[in-house]
Amino acid sequence: MKGRARLAFGALAALAAAGAFGHEAHAPAAAKPLSTAVHPWGREGDPAKAVRVVAIDMADTMRFTPGEVRVKRGETVTFAVRNTGQVMHEMVIGTEDSLRRHAEAMKQHPGMEHDEPYMAHVKPGAVEKITWTFTRAGTFRYGCLVPGHWDAGMKGTVLVTSN
Numbered sequence: 082m083k084g085r086a087r088l089a090f091g092a093l094a095a096l097a098a099a100g101a102f103g104h105e106a107h108a109p110a111a112a113k114p115l116s117t118a119v120h121p122w123g124r125e126g127d128p129a130k131a132v133r134v135v136a137i138d139m140a141d142t143m144r145f146t147p148g149e150v151r152v153k154r155g156e157t158v159t160f161a162v163r164n165t166g167q168v169m170h171e172m173v174i175g176t177e178d179s180l181r182r183h184a185e186a187m188k189q190h191p192g193m194e195h196d197e198p199y200m201a202h203v204k205p206g207a208v209e210k211i212t213w214t215f216t217r218a219g220t221f222r223y224g225c226l227v228p229g230h231w232d233a234g235m236k237g238t239v240l241v242t243s244n
Contacts, residue, residue, distance in 0.1 A: 116198045121176055122221040122239075125198035126157035126214035134159045139203065139225065141166035143233035150223075151240045157214040164203035170225045174199040174213060174239065180224045184231035191228045215241040 116125040137160050138146040152158055162172045173180060187193060201209035215221070218241050225235035 118198075119216065120199065121179075121217065122174055122199070122219075123213055123215040123217070126159070126212040128159055128210070128212045131157045131159040131212050134161050136160075137162045137172060137223075137237075139164045139166060139170040139172065139235070141168060143225070143230055143235040145172070145223065145225075145235065145237040147237070149238045149240065151242065152215050154215060154218045154241055154243055156241075157212060159210055159212040160201070161208055161210055162201040162203055163208045164205050167205050169202065169204060169227060170230065170235070171200060171202045171227060172211065172223050173197075173201075173226050174211065174221065174223045177222050180222050180226065180231065180236070184224070184226045184228075187226045188228050215239065217241065218243045 115127060118124065135150055135158055137150075139162065140146070150158075160172065164170045173183065175183070199211060199213060201211050203209045221239040221241065223237045223239060224231050
């Protein structure tokens with residue numbers, strides 16, 4: 082019986098160790114399927130089809146760098162959004178009107194959670210990515226909708242030109 086007890090104890094110890102370190106051994110989470118939703122400012126892009134990466138920096142000065150990005154209609158771009166500040170920031174792509182309305186809603190419901198493919202919520206010191214295909218020519222915006230940040234001027238412009 083001692084041998085069986087030792088074997089059972091060994092199996093339990095192995096299971097416990099696997100549980101303790103299991104998150105490191107898991108396969109990466111399956112990629113979320115691309116959204117099929119189309120917005121006036123475009124649609125989610127396939128990262129494998131991005132023609133370039135645009136680095137966007139967010140700072141506690143309530144500014145994005147760069148403050149303007151130019152793309153061609155139909156172009157798929159990956160934004161690498163970095164938060165160099167000490168507080169949470171986000172980059173949300175949309176129209177001036179949609180972002181203004183969303184910023185007002187965030188003031189009314191500051192704990193509101195949302196996860197759309199045109200948004201990146203970035204903790205201090207982190208980098209998140211948005212891959213987007215701009216389907217129409219025009220002037221669109223990006224902004225931080227954390228309460229007070231939009232009003233403080235944390236916005237940028239995407240100029241989408243015809244081909």
